[in-house]
Amino acid sequence: MSLNKKEAELIKLLSQHHDWLSAAFLAETLSTSTRTIRNYVTRINQLTEHEIICSSRQGYKINDAVQIDDILSLSKKEINTPKDRINYLVNLLIQHHTINYFEAAETLFVSIPTIEKDLLRLRKKMEKYRLKIIKNGQHLTMIGEEIDFRKLTSDLLQDEALRNFQSLDYVQTIFPDVPIETIQKIVVERLSNQHLYVNGYAINSLLLHIAIAIDRLLHHQRSDIEMTSELLSEDQLEYKIATDIGKDIHQALSIEMDLYEIHNLALLLMTKISPANETFLREYMDTSIYAFISQTMETVAEKYFITHISEELILNLALHVSNLISRAKRGKQVSNPLSEEIKQSYAFIYEVAIFIAKQIQKQINIPISDDEITFIALHIGSYFEEKFETENKLNCVIYTPEYYDMHKRLVYKISDIFKKSINITGAFYRLDEQSRLEMSNSDLVLSTIELKEFSNTVQLSPFLSGKDIDKVQKAINRLKQQKLVADLKESIGKYLTSERFERNVYLSSEYDYIDYLGSKLIESQHIESSFIELIKEREKMSATSFNNSVALPHAIEMSAKKTGISIILNDRPVQWGTHYVQVIIMIVMNQRDMKKFRQLFDFMIDTFSTSEKLEQLLLVQNYEAFIEKLFD
Known part of the structure; x- marks a missing residue:
């Protein structure tokens, strides 16, 4: 391994x-x-x-x-072999056609002679594609016909798909018993045979679909729905590819993918291969279902502050929901052995899936099970996680005096390396009133000159060494943590008061606790009495207990008059759904505070799921001690 x-x-x-x-x-x-x-x-x-x-x-x-x-030595190599460096240079040349190979050597931390040796190998490799590398001073230029550039790009993209570690990691974590890497090789090879390429997200989505199907088949959950080929011809390219993938999986894993799974895989391939298939897919699954999911995802985007929902995600989810509705109407809801694990590990994604499930439930008037909610969570998980990652970027200002083009290269390298963590709001090459104002208002200042007047400054060398990168990453982590703790302290101090902090309240059921805590929030003018029914409605969809430690009853609707928190700490565990919990936290949210919900939700689950922290918090006897220990 x-x-x-x-x-x-x-x-x-x-x-x-x-x-x-x-x-x-x-x-x-x-x-x-x-x-x-x-x-x-x-x-x-x-x-x-x-x-x-x-x-x-x-x-x-x-x-x-x-x-x-x-x-x-067991790890897959980084950019430290000739092959890796050549691939790096090729990618740069495809993007820019002309590059400065002195800068490339600096970025790769290798000498100019090393790059020149790599250049000899690169020229030989490009002969296969009838492309030429021209050297002019410090610059390299790639020339050739457009068709040859496209052939090179296609080959590189196929290689990238096979090395897409993030996709593999995400799906393999969820399905540890399914050999994802083997499936990935089968899918990429079958697509390559037809000269087709799909991007990293699409590959991830395909792998996830196939993993779900194999997991069902391993647990003897074959569908009894008969698939017809009236709309989807067996001569269609997508159907042929799906059939070949099914045969390869059968040969490699001794798992037979039946006609139902082949048919669904063919439909999914249609969402990946050509945008021209979108009209067909919408007609196939019933325009009303597509329109319903499209509208639902617009609401999700607005409710959870997602800037953009891709058409591909909507099509994938609509196909899944089309099958889900068919199963639900036939009373054939599937079992998902990973439901509890997904719910505990990806709590907020699961919460978004519950919101989507509730809209589906209203539409068909049939309950949606925890297992079906989990499958929705899996479909939206990787897409939403990537969106959430960019939420908490720090605002950063760079100060570096001008010296030839070194200052420009430094800014470019910083923006490229830390693009997921920072927004560069300004780059200054001299100190004046404007630059000082920008620095004082920024989360982080990166400077090649010592700046004692700003406490949030990290001093770098003009060449951005490995040590510099490590320093910046540590500073980003520290500032993000400080910002998170400051935001949480402010939120919890504002929303949780001493009157709504209680110890050792023992009642008969989770619904009694909801009534009890809800009555406190009615008294304090946070909610109307009707809001308690919304909390119970959410609880009926899926228990809000987590990790045998904490329950977080709440409503899907963010329609409280004002945001508030009530909490009970119990010395003895009480049953909540299938778990036993000692901490019960009711959160009611007003829509204007929605951005804080995910932050509070994740923080509460993570904090009270840590056994050591839970033990410490259960020892406190009053509100003041609780707040102090919570952020200790």
Whole structure:
């Protein structure tokens, strides 16, 4: 078993520190979830007889007795081989046609002679595509016919699809028993045979669909719905590709994909291969279903502040919902063994899926099960996670004096490396009143000159070394954490008062707790009495208990008169759905505070799901001590 890119990054990060690092810190640094960090640690520790990463209540650290270099040799290489460097140069040349290879050498941390050796190999490789590399001073230019550029691009994209670690990582984490890498190779090869390419998100979506299908088949959940070929011809390209993929999976995994699964895969392929298929798909699944999902996703975008919902996501989800409605009407809802794990690990995504399920439920007047809600969460998960990642970017100002083109290269490199973490709101080459004002209002200042007047400054070298990159990343993590804690302190201090903090209240059921906590919020003029029914309605769709520790009853609607929180801490666990909890937190939200809901929701679940933190908080006896310990 080899390490994937993220696992290698985790080991490197831990090896750079001698102290314990929390799962939250590691998740933030590697742009993933704490759950995924735990999965990485489990996989890494299976590589050798000895434990590689030690774990404790303090977090994780590297076992000093382990030879890290030997472990990292198992990882897929970064840009440190001639092949990797050549691919990097080719990508630059395709994008820009002319590049400065001195700058490329600096970015790759290699010498000019090394790049020139790579250039000889690159020229030989381009002969296959009848493309030429012309060197003029410090610049390289690629020339040739457009058709040859396209052939080169197509080949590179196929290679990229096979190396799309993020997609593999996301789907494999959800379906640990399904060999995702094998399926990926089958799909990419079958598409390549037809000279077709789909992007990383589309590959992820295809893999997810096939993984769900295989998981169902492994659990003997074959559909009894007869598929006809009246609309979808067996001569159609997508149907042929789907049939070939099904045969390959049967041969590789001894799992037979029946006609129902082949038919659905063909429809899904139509959403990936050509936009011309969209009209056919809309007609196939009933215009009303497509229009309904399109309208629902517009509401989701508005409600959860998603800037754009792709047409591809709407089509994929509409196809899934079309089948879901068919199953529900026939009383044939499927089982999903991962429901509980998805609900606990991706709580907010699951919450968005519940909102979508509620709209479907209203439309067909048939209850939607937890298992079906989970499948909706899987379909929207990777798309929404990527959108949420860009939510909390820091505003950054760069100050570097002009010196030839070095200042421009520095700004470009910073924007490229940290594009997911920062918005560069200004780049200044001299200090004046305007630049000082911008710096004082910015979250982060990056400067090649010492600036003592701004506390949020990170000083860099003009060449942006590896150490500089590490410094900036640490500063980003620290500032994000400080910003998050400050926002949470402000929100919880505003929404939770001492009157709504209670200890040891024991009632008969979760609905009694909802009535009890809701009555407190009615008294304080946060909600109308009718709002309690909305909370109960949400609870009936799927229990709001998490990780045998905390319950978070709330409504899907954000129609409270004002946002508020009520909380009960119990010494003895009480049953809530299938879990036993000791913390009950009711959150009622006004729509104008919706952006804070995800922040509060995730924070409460993460905090009270940590056993050490839970034990500490259960010892406090009053509101003041609770607030202090919560942010300790």
